Amino acid sequence: MPIGEFGRPPELPTETAPGMTAPMYWMYEMAYASLSPARAMSDATRMILQNPLNPFAQTDLAKQITAGCELFERTTRRYGKPEWGLHDTEVNGVRTPVEVRSVWEKPFCRLLYFDRKHPRPLRAPQPRVLIVAPMSGHYATLLRGTVEAFLPTHEVYITDWSDARQVPLAAGRFDLDDYIDYVIEMFHVLGGNVHVLAVCQPAVPVLAAVSVMEAENDPYVPTSMTLMGGPIDTRKNPTAVNDLAAEKGIDWFRNNVITKVPFPHPGVMRDVYPGFLQLNGFISMNLDRHMDAHKKLFENLVKGDGDLVDKHREFYDEYLAVMDLTADYYLQTVETVFIKHALPNGEMLHRGKLVDPSKIVNVALMTVEGEKDDISGLGQTEATHTLCTSIPDDRRVHYVQPGVGHYGVFNGSRFKSEIVPRICDFHASATHARRKAAAAE
Template sequence: MLYQTYQLQSDMVSPLRLAAQHLSASLWFQHTERTLVRKVAAACDVLSRLRLTHSRPPYNIHSAMLDGREVPVVEETVLTLPFGTLLRFRKTDTDLPPQPKVLLVAPLSGHFATLLRETARTLLQDHEVFITDWHNARDVSLLHGGFSLDDYISYMIAFTEAVGEGSHMVAVCQPCVAALAATAIMAEDDNPAQPRSLTLMAGPVDCRVNPTEVNRLAVSKPISWFEKNLISHVPLPHTGFMRRVYPGFVQLSAFISMNPERHKQSFRHIYDHLEHGRLEEAAAIQDFYEEYLAVNDLPAEFYLETVEKVFQTYDLPRGVLQYKGRTVNPAAIRRTALMTVEGERDDICSVGQTVAAQDLCPNVRPYLKTHHIQTGVGHYGVFSGRRWNQQIYPRVRDMIHNAPSA
C-alpha cells in the first residue's frame, strides 16, 4: 500500500502545485518590482518545487571544450535494452583526432544517470563518452521480467561490448562492485572488449572498512525486513503496473532524513533570493533540486540483492560473489589498468572501501595501479565540483591516456 498511498497523495496535491507554478510565473512576469507581489511569487515558486518527478531530466550537453574552443555535441542512442540505454555524446566535428572511448557507469540508486551530467561534460574534453542511462523501473512492463544483480552485470558487459574494443570504464559509487565483477568476468573469458582501464570512484567495494551510517543501517535489519517494509508494487496507471520495486521516493526520503536542516535552509534560500531579486543565486539552487527531486524506482530483485551481497555479506571482498553460477574472480584481471578514487570526507563510502579493490586484483602489475584520496571533499565532490575538475579529473585523464594497449 506504500506506493498506492504516495500516488494518491501526489495526485491530490498536483493541481495545487501546478496552480502555484503558473501563478508564480505570471506574477514574476508582470510585477517583479513590487515587494508584496515578489513575496507571493517567491512563495508560490517554492511551493511548486516541493514535489518529486519521475522522468529523467535532460542532459543538456550540447557542446564540449576542446583545446580552448567549443565543439558541438549530439546525444545518440547506441543500444537500448528494457532496463537501460547506452547513450553516446558524439562530437560532430569530423576533423577531431581520435580520443579514448570511456564508458561512464552511473549508479542505479534512486536518481537518474543525469546526476553525472557534470562528470560526463568534463570527460568530454579529452574523451569519447558513453553513459549507462538506467530506466525507471515503474515504466518497464512486467513482460520484460525481473532485473537482478546478475542482469546488471550482464548489461555492463553488453554495453562495454557495444562501445567496442580498447574502451575504458569509469564507475561512480554504487556500480563499482558490478564494474569490477564485469571486468573480472570479461578478463576470465578473454573477451576482446574487456576495458583497457577501470576507474572506481567512491564505491562500496568492501563495506567492512570504516563503516558509515549508511553501512550500519544496512546491517541493522535482516534482508527480510527490507523486503517486507521497503518493497512496493507499482500502481496504475504506470506501464510497470504490479512490478515489485524499491521506490525512488523512499530512497530520497532516507537521503533527506540524513540532513533535513540543510534542505530546509536551501528552500529558504530560494525564497530569500527570489524575494530580493537575486535570480541567478536562486537558479543555482533550483537547478540542483530539479535533479535531486527526480527519482528513479529500482527493480526489487536488484535492490535486495545489492543490499544483501554488497552491504550485508560482503560477497565480493570475501571471494564468494556469484554471477550466473560462476564465482567472480578479480584475480583474473591482468591487462586492465586500475585506478581507485576516494573522498576524505565521504560519509557514504568512507576512505578504505574503494581502495580495497586494489588488493582484490593481485595480478594487475603495480605500475598499472593508481590510488588517489582527494582532501576536503565529500561523496559528491569526488565526481563533481571544483576539485573534481581541477584535481581529480587530470589524474583520471592521465591514467586513461597512459593505459597500455592489450
Template sequence: MLYRAYQTNADLLSPSRLAAQYLGTALWQSKADRSLTRRIAAAMEVYSRMRLTHARPPYDIESVMVDGEEVAVHEEPALVAPFGTLLHFRKDTSAVHPPVLLAAPLSGHFATLLRETVRTLLRDHDVYITDWHNARDVPLWHGGFGLDDYTLQIISFLEAIGPGAHMVAVCQPCVAALAATALMSEDDNPSTPHSLTLMAGPVDCRINPTAVNKLANERSIGWFERNLISRVPWPHAGMMRRVYPGFLQLSAFMSMNPDRHKQQFAKLFQHLVDGELDQATTIRNFYDEYLAVNDLPAEFYLETVERVFQTYDLPRGELTVGDRKVDPSAIRKTALLTVEGERDDICAVGQTVAAQDLCTSVRPYLKTHHLQAGVGHYGVFSGSKWNTQIYPRVRETIHTAAELH
C-alpha cells in the same frame, strides 16, 4: 499499499501545485518590485517546486571545449535495453579520443546526476553512459533485473562500444564494474576495458563502516523486503512490478540533513524576493535534479543490500554472476585506478581502495590510488576539486592505458 498511498497523495496535491505554478508565473509577469505581490509570487514558486518528479531531467550538454574549440555534442542511443540505454555523447570533431563507459549508479536518482562528470570527460574522451530507466515505466513482461543482470548489462554495453574502451564507475556500480571486468578478462573478451576507474564505491564495506553501512545491517533482508518494497500502481507502464520506490530513497537522503534542505528553500524564497536570479537559479537547478526520483527494481535493490552491504560477497571471494564465481585475480591487462574522498560519509576511506588488494594479477605499474583531501562523496565526481585534481588523474590513467595497448 505504500506506493498507492504516495501516488494518491501526489495526485491530490497536483492541482494545487499546478495552480501555484501558473499563479506564480502570472505574478512574475506583472513585474511587481519588492511588493506583497512579489512575495506571494516567490511563495507560489517555492510551493510548486516542493514536489517529486519521475522523469529523467535533460543532460543539457549541447557543446564542449575540445583543444580550445567549442564543438557540438549530440545524444545518441547506441543500444537500448528494457532497463537502460547505452547513451553516446557524440561530438562534432575529427579528433580521435579514447571511448569511455561511465557506469552510473542505479540508486534512486537518474544518471543525469553525473552530468558534470560527463561534461568534464568529454574534453578528452568519447563518452558513453549507462542511462538507467525508471523501473516503474518498464512493463512487467520484461522480467526482473537483479545485480547479476546489472553486471551482464555492463558487459553488453562494453561489447556494443567495442574493443579499446575504458570504464569509469561512480559509487554503487563499482562492485558490478569490477565483476564485469573480471569475467571479461577470464574469457579473453576483446571488449575488456583497457582501464578501470572505481570512484567512491563500496568494494569492501567492512572497512570503516559509515552510518549507511550500519543501517543496512540493523535489519534482516526480509525486513527490507517486507517494509520497503512496493508494487507499482496503475496507471504506470510497470504496473504491478515490485520496486524500491525512489521516493523512499530520497526520503532517506533528506532525513540525513533535513535542516539544510529547509534552509535552501528559505534561501530560494529570499533570492526570488530580492531579485537575485542567479542564486535562485542555482538552487532551482539542484532541486530539479535532486527531486527527480528513479524507482529501482526490487531484485536489484535487495540483492545489492544483501550481497554488497550485508554479506560482503566480493571481498570474501564469494560473489557470483549466474553460476560463475567472480575472480578479480583474472584481471591482468586492465589498468586500475581507485579514487576516494577524505570526507566521504557514504563510502568511507578504505572501502574502494580495497579493490587494489583484490586485483592481485594487475602489475604494480598499472595500479594507482588517489585520496582527495577536503571532499565528501559528491565532491569525488563533481565540483572544483573533481575538475582540477581528480580528473587529471583519471585522464592520465585512461590515456596511459590506451598507449600501452
C-alpha cells in the same frame, strides 16, 4: 533508503508484516493527486500577481504571496528526468557541437554516446571512456559534470538506466546478475579499446563484469578500470549507512521498503524500491540544510535575486528527480554487497559461477577516494587492489583526493582540476602498456 550511496533511510516501523507495504505506492499517488487542485490554484495566483498589468505586482505583499506560491509548487511537484544540456564542448581549442544519441538499448538501460561533431579532423584518435552511472535513485544526468569534464579529451559513453516504473512487467526482471550482463554486453558493443569508469555503486558490478570476462579470456575486456568512491569492502571504515544494512538484515528491507507500481504507470504491478522513499532518505540526511535552502529561496524570490533563484532551481531540479529501482536488483545488491560482503569474502557468484578478481591480468586498475567521504568510507574502494592480485604493480594506481566528500569524487572544481588530469594520465599509460603487450605477442 539509500544504502552505501547517498544517505540514511526514512523513519519506518521496526517491523512490518509481509505484504503491508504493497499499498504504499497507491497511497502516495492518491496524496499527489489530491494536491493537484491546490497546485493549480497556486499557479493561477502566481500568474495573476506577476502580471505586469497588475498594479499590485510590485508590492511587498504580492511578492511574498508569489514567492510562497512557487515554494508550494516546487515542494509538491513530481520532478521529471532532467535534460543533459550539453550542447557543445571545446576540443583542441575548437568549439565543437555535441549530439547525444543512443547506440545500444535494452529494457532497463540505454548506452548513450556524446557524439562530438568535429569541424575538422583530429590529429590523432582520442581515447574512449564508458562511464557507468549509479543505479541508486538518481538519473544518470547526476553525472553531467563528470561527462562534461571528459568531453574535451575523450569519446564519452554513459549508461542511462531506466526508471523501473516505466518498464512494463512483460519486459521481465532485472537484478544484479542482469546488471553485470548488461555491462559485459556494452563492452562487446564497443568492441574493446575502451576505458571504463565506475562512479560509486557500479564499482562492484563493474569489477565483477571484468573479472568474469578475464576468467573467460574475453578479448573485449576494457583497457583500464577506474573505480571511484565505490563500496567494494564496506567493512573498512564503515559509515552509518553501511552499518544500517548489517543491523536490519535483508528481511527488514524486503518487508519495509518494497512496494508495487500502481496504475497508470507502464510498470504497473512491478515490485520496486520507490524513488519517493529514496528521496525521503536523501532529504532526511541533511534536513536542516534543505530547509535553510528553501527559506533562502523564499527570501531571494521576494528580493528578486534572479541569479541565486536560478542556482537553487538548477540544483533541486536535479536533486529531487528520482527513479524507482527494481526490487530484485535492490535486494540482491543490499544482501550481496552490504550484508554478506560477498565480493571481498570471495563468495560472490554470477549466474552460479564464482566471481574471482584475481583473474584480472590485462586490465589496468585505478581507484579514487575522497578524504571526507561519509558514504563510502576511506579504504572501501582501495580494497580492490587487495582482491586484484594479478595486476602488475606498475599498472595500478590509488589516489585519495584531499578535502572532498562523496560528491567531490566525481563532480566539482577539485574533480575537474585535480582528479580528471590524473585519470587522463592513467588512461594514456594504460593504453601504452596494452599496445606494448600486444606488440610483444
